[in-house]
Amino acid sequence: MQGERRGARGWAADTGLFAFGVFSWLCIAGDRMRLGLPDPAWLFELDQVAGIVGLGLLWVRRRWPTQAAAVAVALSTFSETIAFPLLVLLFAVIVRRPPRTAAWVYAGALAAAGVYAWIRPQELGVLGNLGFAVVLYGAIAGWGMVTRYRRALRERAAEQEREERERARQRAREELARELHDLLGHRLSLLSLHAGAMEYRSDLSPEELASAAGVVREQSHLAMRDLREVIAVLRAPIGELPQPSMADLRALVEEARPGSEIAFASTAEGEAPERSGRTAYRIVQEALTNARKHAEGAPVAVTVSGGPGEGLEVEVANGPGREVDRPAERPGHGLIGLEERTALAGGRLEYGPREDGGWRVRAWLPWTA
Structure with missing residues (x-):
């Protein structure tokens, strides 16, 4: 060695x-x-x-x-x-x-x-020399063992620090992946929906084609804007990425309405705290994205309720669509990410198929920051 x-x-x-x-x-x-x-x-x-x-x-x-x-x-x-x-x-x-x-x-x-x-x-004589050596060597051995133990403690602390830094980097990578998924998945699903309509719907009128093309152009522009924002802060902490709040929910629903039948109802008392409001926004965003991907054309109902002392309840339910390939048994990365987000916010998330063949996502979040 x-x-x-x-x-x-x-x-x-x-x-x-x-x-x-x-x-x-x-x-x-x-x-x-x-x-x-x-x-x-x-x-x-x-x-x-x-x-x-x-x-x-x-x-x-x-x-x-x-x-x-x-x-x-x-x-x-x-x-x-x-x-x-x-x-x-x-x-x-x-x-x-x-x-x-x-x-x-x-x-x-x-x-x-x-x-x-x-x-x-x-x-010192035979016994005297031997006794002196035992005492002296014993003192050196004790000192060496203490020094060895202290070195081991420092090395263990340094190793734990390296592991913690690696875990922090891994958490940052996972958080960045979730942010990219949330920011771009919603835009791209809208693009796919309207581009598909333009490709396969030969009965669309010129006005409908122009409307669909306008949605594609707008969502492409917004997707590029979101991507530029992510790239601009790629080396910055995740907390510096643009963060939505519950006040942005209505704009999110309106943005997803072209080509979809979406009902939105909110009876929440006031503005939810930042963390819960941001998590609620991400839940609705992911649920709308999944509804477009797995139940195209199905009606969607978004309901938000709650207040201080009760917590915040969010539910997104859609009816059966033309596609039946829904993530019932093996949820995708988006739903798994939502479970992690909700748990970190101190809430609960439930999702699964409805009796009519649709899909429902329901979450409860504490009314805390």
């Missing part, structure tokens, strides 16, 4: 550790010469070489922490100048490697401490 990269901060930390390691090596070597050389005397020279190797291992611990620690553990069987590099390398293994690997290295360090106490018992 490749170790972590050494950035500017890493270089500064490693330089500081190396400098302190050199200081530690010089202090231990000076004390040994002052207190007396070990027996045999050549062990002192070998100890100094081991200390220099340990200083070099500090520079490779990020890339090969386990291998560097294993070498330091082996040298610690006889070397005292390896002490500081060994502690640093043990800490690196505990922090950066799996617990199983760290446990093996830690056990090896304790075994090496026992060998050192047997080879060089003159300082």
Whole structure:
């Protein structure tokens, strides 16, 4: 496994550790010469070489922490100048490697401490050297485990933040898809209805043809306008898209009336709050679009009622049309989107076929913002 990269901060930390390691090596070597050389005397020279190797291992611990620690553990069987590099390398293994690997290295360090106490018992004695190593290595292990845990918490928090950002992007994409569906689906269904009439109705009078062509031209212009508005704010938050309200319902129905028989009745007390009114508008818009697509020519009734304390009730019902292919068992994306919108607004949505073969969409929305 490749170790972590050494950035500017890493270089500064490693330089500081190396400098302190050199200081530690010089202090231990000076004390040994002052207190007396070990027996045999050549062990002192070998100890100094081991200390220099340990200083070099500090520079490779990020890339090969386990291998560097294993070498330091082996040298610690006889070397005292390896002490500081060994502690640093043990800490690196505990922090950066799996617990199983760290446990093996830690056990090896304790075994090496026992060998050192047997080879060089003159300082603290066998039990004293071994006990000192257990306490010191235990402190390093505890510190490393705490550091490892804190790193894991930071990484988990960063991962959760990335996941949350991805979920937010996904929600934004889904919201944008719903907005595009709502804005353009209504226009395009009107275009399809009147273009179909112009294509298949050979009995239309010139005035009727001109009227249908005028609706096609107007709806094409409005569709292009809506598309330009969406593109203009495509990189902006969804909340900046043009948002309708319940006050626009009558204009929506009037816009859909050419070529359709639509009855509209509203007994709502005053203007509904923004969120509920916008959701009601989208419900009526999608229901009218579906009525044109799946029940062409059928009469449609749009009813809105309610008020403060009661909530807002919206119902769109159409009779049977010439087509019988209606989304009874497997609702389309539009109805699924309406369910999500209604649930987010705190309301309920019901839809299904009527006894006469028509279709009904009914929703209740709270009278809240």
